[in-house]
Amino acid sequence: MSIRLACADFSFPLLPHADVLRLLAMLGVEGVDIGLFENRSHLWPSREFAELPRAAARLRSQLDDQGLVAADLFLQMDPDFVPWAVNHPEGARRQRARDWFLRTLEYAGGVGAQHVTLLPGVEFADEEPARSWDRAVVELAWRVEQAARCAIVCAVEAHVGSLVSEPQRALRLVQETPGLTLTVDYTHFTRAGLADRAVEPLLAYASHFHVRGACPGRLQTSFAGNTIDYARVVALLRQRSYAGWLGIEYVWIDWERCNECDNLSETILYRDQLCQLLSAAL
Secondary structure, three states: OOOEEEEEHHHOOOOOHHHHHHHHHHHOOOEEEEEEEOOOOOEOHHHHHHOHHHHHHHHHHHHHHHOOEEEEEEEEOOOOOOOOOOOOOOHHHHHHHHHHHHHHHHHHHHHOOOEEEEOOOOOOOOOOHHHHHHHHHHHHHHHHHHHHHOOOEEEEOOOOOOOOOOHHHHHHHHHHOOOOEEEEOOHHHHOOOOOHHHHHHHHHHEEEEEEOEEEOOEEEEOOOOOOOOHHHHHHHHHHOOOOOEEEEOOOOOOOOOOOOOOHHHHHHHHHHHHHHHHHHOO
């Protein structure tokens, strides 16, 4: 299978969701990265899960109508990373996070998605870092097992503010959690001033990949201001026989100055660049 292009539905939060799907079809991408972000995206998990089979079937029908497929489901239970972190010290919160994950798997099955992305957890200030880490490994291992039973790939995104905000720690997490994969997003590391080559080892564990512009100090920037060498990224993914998606993932939120880009124009610029790179690699 060749590498295919997807785009995040949460790139365009001011449009009704049905219009977003029509827009993505017009842009010519094949896949959609679906954001299940509570209190933030079009599709809040609490609402979708309240009528889960019907909601999943509705989304599947909308995707089919536009000739699109769900490339990834990205679950976030709160705009804040901490309250429902997979490794929260409170057992009741961890249990609810597990329950929502199981519902996410059911939802993915109904939608036809074969890939789910999660946040990896955080370090809690009132305990030793090793305890936060060990709970994350246990919780993520459980999720990998549950996802495998549903023939779904489970990934985490190493991100700003997580317990794996450095490439070496992200590598350690997947190596200590058999079966866990990564939704790789260079921008979180580029923001911190790391060179592309420091991030490249993560590609060995990539099952999904996010694309947008970034530069030192900026998590999201324009195509013109970007410093990530996506031509090299595509070449390296080809060398590794990567057969997943490249998901263009501009966001429009009041966090990390991520509301200062023209998401439509930047998405089109990356679509064109990626199409050219993928065609040249054939």
